[in-house]
Amino acid sequence: RQVSLIRQSLFDQGFLDEQFIQLEELGDDANPNFVEEVVSLYYRDSVRLIHNLEQALEKSPLDYNKLDEYMHQFKGSSSSIGAKKVKAECTQFKEFCMAEYREGCMRTFQQVKREYTTLKKKLEAYFQV
Amino acid sequence: MELKSDIEDTLTQQKQQKQEQQQEQHHFHVLAVDDSLIDRKLLEKLLKVSSCQVTCVESGDKALEYLGLLDGLECDATLSSSSFSSTQSSKQEGLRVNMIMTDYCMPGMSGYDLLKRVKGSSWKDVPVVLMSSENVPSRISMCLEEGAEEFLLKPLQLSDLEKLQPHLLKSIDHSCENNTKSNKDKNVDDDNNNCKSNNKLSKRKAMSPETPERRPKLKGLAVL
Numbered sequence: 380r381q382v383s384l385i386r387q388s389l390f391d392q393g394f395l396d397e398q399f400i401q402l403e404e405l406g407d408d409a410n411p412n413f414v415e416e417v418v419s420l421y422y423r424d425s426v427r428l429i430h431n432l433e434q435a436l437e438k439s440p441l442d443y444n445k446l447d448e449y450m451h452q453f454k455g456s457s458s459s460i461g462a463k464k465v466k467a468e469c470t471q472f473k474e475f476c477m478a479e480y481r482e483g484c485m486r487t488f489q490q491v492k493r494e495y496t497t498l499k500k501k502l503e504a505y506f507q508v
Numbered sequence: 509m510e511l512k513s514d515i516e517d518t519l520t521q522q523k524q525q526k527q528e529q530q531q532e533q534h535h536f537h538v539l540a541v542d543d544s545l546i547d548r549k550l551l552e553k554l555l556k557v558s559s560c561q562v563t564c565v566e567s568g569d570k571a572l573e574y575l576g577l578l579d580g581l582e583c584d585a586t587l588s589s590s591s592f593s594s595t596q597s598s599k600q601e602g603l604r605v606n607m608i609m610t611d612y613c614m615p616g617m618s619g620y621d622l623l624k625r626v627k628g629s630s631w632k633d634v635p636v637v638l639m640s641s642e643n644v645p646s647r648i649s650m651c652l653e654e655g656a657e658e659f660l661l662k663p664l665q666l667s668d669l670e671k672l673q674p675h676l677l678k679s680i681d682h683s684c685e686n687n688t689k690s691n692k693d694k695n696v697d698d699d700n701n702n703c704k705s706n707n708k709l710s711k712r713k714a715m716s717p718e719t720p721e722r723r724p725k726l727k728g729l730a731v732l
Contacts, residue, residue, distance in 0.1 A: 401665045405553045409524050411517075417549055424545050451613065455641050456546040459663040 399461030447476040535561040541610035568617030612640035
């Protein structure tokens with residue numbers, strides 16, 4: 380009831396895409412919490428990647444190759460769990476990296492973090508129900 | 509959070525792991541290479557659901573190490589492949605790898621580099637599948653030309669593994685009671701023919717008509 384409404388809104392509002400459904404489908408009787416396990420790994424991994432990005436963004440001049448590499452990893456894992464909005468911001472960031480547009484990278488990074496934090500809160504609420 | 513159900517979950521998982529270990533000999537063994545923790549977890553699950561035995565490593569170097577190809581540990585590729593063709597094993601005792609699936613973009617050795625190394629070694633007859641989050645046609649062609657069996661786009665789903673079915677289904681010789689006999693015969697023949705390049709063509713042809721039929725079967729055959 381409430382669970383399915385929350386779940387549906389996550390898709391309707393574009394936070395999650397069909398990859399999340401694939402994760403749900405991979406759970407079974409022996410391993411019913413597969414989605415949560417993967418999402419937990421994602422949080423752990425993301426903390427590390429966000430930290431790397433923050434450090435790299437403090438450097439002067441910016442190493443755009445390194446930034447792109449880190450963001451590529453973050454985009455990849457976000458994509459693998461179906462984090463649609465986070466992935467979109469990562470793509471934007473990568474584009475600014477390619478263009479070596481410092482302001483754009485800075486701004487978009489804040490958006491990446493914002494979307495990530497929002498998703499994390501929503502998923503935590505969802506899994507608790 | 510219920511402690512009792514957690515314990516039950518652990519016991520169930522342990523039982524499952526034990527069963528898996530006992531059945532290792534019969535399963536299609538895939539070596540999965542990816543620097544991403546999340547992608548390794550996902551790929552491992554997708555393969556297990558498809559009744560495969562999986563070994564995950566985080567880099568091309570680790571993959572080479574696993575295959576015994578680091579630092580000239582292996583005898584060179586001039587060794588006749590016929591002695592290995594039927595079992596696809598290496599000089600390592602009983603090491604059997606039926607397929608390698610590797611990410612393309614990895615720090616250090618790329619999936620493409622790994623592909624080249626494998627194809628130039630005594631493991632050259634093992635099918636290698638490349639994966640990437642980026643759809644770059646020239647990259648895909650390059651890999652296929654170098655001998656990659658297939659190039660899959662991430663994020664991976666079960667439907668992607670179904671493209672690999674001609675390889676995977678050879679291993680499912682025990683899980684479906686109805687088809688056991690016919691599958692077993694098929695498995696033996698396919699194993700012997702596996703290394704011949706002409707078989708690749710027939711596998712590719714076999715894929716399209718069979719795939720829709722296989723879809724429900726695969727789910728039914730998954731060992732749980």
